[in-house]
Structures are given as structure tokens and as C-alpha cells.
Amino acid sequence: MPYGFNFDLSKLPQRFFQDTLKQAANIIDRTDGSKKIEGAVADLMKKFRVNELTGLNTGDTLTILRHLVDINVKNLLDKDRFFETKINERVVFLPHCSRKYMDRRCNAYFDKKIPSYVCNACSDDCLINQATKLARKYGYDVHILSGGSCIPHILEKKRKYKAVFGVACTFELDFGAKYLKDKNIPGQGLPLINNGCAGTEFNLESYEKILSRDS
Numbered sequence: 516m517p518y519g520f521n522f523d524l525s526k527l528p529q530r531f532f533q534d535t536l537k538q539a540a541n542i543i544d545r546t547d548g549s550k551k552i553e554g555a556v557a558d559l560m561k562k563f564r565v566n567e568l569t570g571l572n573t574g575d576t577l578t579i580l581r582h583l584v585d586i587n588v589k590n591l592l593d594k595d596r597f598f599e600t601k602i603n604e605r606v607v608f609l610p611h612c613s614r615k616y617m618d619r620r621c622n623a624y625f626d627k628k629i630p631s632y633v634c635n636a637c638s639d640d641c642l643i644n645q646a647t648k649l650a651r652k653y654g655y656d657v658h659i660l661s662g663g664s665c666i667p668h669i670l671e672k673k674r675k676y677k678a679v680f681g682v683a684c685t686f687e688l689d690f691g692a693k694y695l696k697d698k699n700i701p702g703q704g705l706p707l708i709n710n711g712c713a714g715t716e717f718n719l720e721s722y723e724k725i726l727s728r729d730s
């Protein structure tokens with residue numbers, strides 16, 4: 516289920532996201548299941564004063580952190596298979612809610628047949644424009660999706676895609692991860708750092724690290 520609360524992790528330092536990844540790597544190295552996630556989450560919450568910087572209560576903070584660690588664990592487990600694919604077999608799915616404009620000022624073209632938006636680069640400071648250019652620089656195809664339900668349609672139509680990197684809220688990432696697992700397609704995921712139907716953001720540095728296999 517989508518969260519029943521709003522969150523914004525933009526005040527957390529980049530080191531927080533790096534540590535989340537380290538905690539995920541430690542979890543994979545050990546063997547005793549969910550207890551490790553709880554320990555990792557408690558460490559992150561305390562070390563980075565997450566409640567204080569985000570204004571979230573403890574329960575909501577724990578929910579977010581658990582999901583972030585879980586996504587990183589999944590990324591690490593799928594990473595080798597993801598990068599074993601050829602570059603022209605990889606696709607990036609970006610969330611339409613991170614566009615600078617959600618109205619007619621956005622010049623993106625919506626291709627109903629795929630279905631996805633294609634950015635027309637109307638604004639240099641649009642996160643989706645920047646992320647699209649970066650992905651193309653590394654050789655990935657890019658689609659801008661209005662929701663996770665587009666994923667099966669696109670992968671059915673574009674059968675050349677053998678690996679998927681998705682940027683989305685954790686709810687959509689979870690939907691996408693289950694679908695990809697069923698289809699035996701390796702995936703990488705980057706969660707949004709705030710939620711909502713518009714004005715959402717993700718960390719461009721973390722995004723490029725995944726694109727370039729530097730994460």
C-alpha cells in the first residue's frame with residue numbers, strides 16, 4: 516500500500532544513502548533474516564537523526580528505512596545479472612511525477628502505444644530531463660511512466676529489454692520488483708526521497724551511481 520503519511524528525505528546527507536547501501540551489504544553477508552534489517556534500521560535512524568531532520572515519528576521513520584534497506588538488498592542481489600546484459604538491452608523507467616511541470620507547460624509527448632512519455636527537454640532544471648540525458652549518455656533506453664502498471668505493457672512490446680532500472684516510490688518499486696522476479700528479469704531500483712503525486716524527487720548522484728555501476 517502507498518504510505519498513509521508524507522515524507523521528505525531531502526535534508527538527509529548523501530552519506531545517509533551511502534550508509535543505507537552499506538547496511539544492505541552487511542545484511543547479505545550475514546545469515547539471520549529480518550533481525551538484521553531491524554538492527555540496520557535502528558543504526559541508521561540514530562546515526563543520522565532521521566526523525567529530527569524529517570519530522571517523521573518513529574513508526575513512520577522505521578517504515579521508510581526498512582523499505583530503503585530492503586530495496587538496496589534487492590539491488591545488490593540482482594546487480595551482477597543486471598550488468599551481465601548488453602547495454603542496449605537495459606531500460607530506465609522514470610516517474611512522471613518528477614517532471615518540473617505536470618500541466619501543459621511540460622512539452623513531453625505521450626505515446627499511447629507504448630505507453631510512456633518522451634521528454635522534449637523544455638527545461639534544463641527539470642529532474643526528468645537531467646535523468647533522461649544521463650541515462651542516454653550511458654546508453655540506456657528511457658521511458659517516463661505514469662505508474663507501475665505500464666511496466667508489463669512496455670516489456671511485452673519491447674521484448675529486447677532484459678534488465679530494468681526503475682525510479683519510483685517504494686510502493687511502485689515493490690510492484691515492479693515482484694513483476695520482474697516472476698519474469699526472471701534482473702532489476703535495479705532507486706526510491707523517491709519524497710512522496711506525492713507531483714513534485715517528487717530522487718537523488719541524481721545515487722541515480723548515476725546505479726547507471727554506471729558505481730553503487
Ligand code: SF4
Binds near residue numbers: 614621635636638639
Ligand atoms: S524537461 Fe521534459 S519532462 Fe521536464 S517539463 Fe520539459 S518536457 Fe516535461
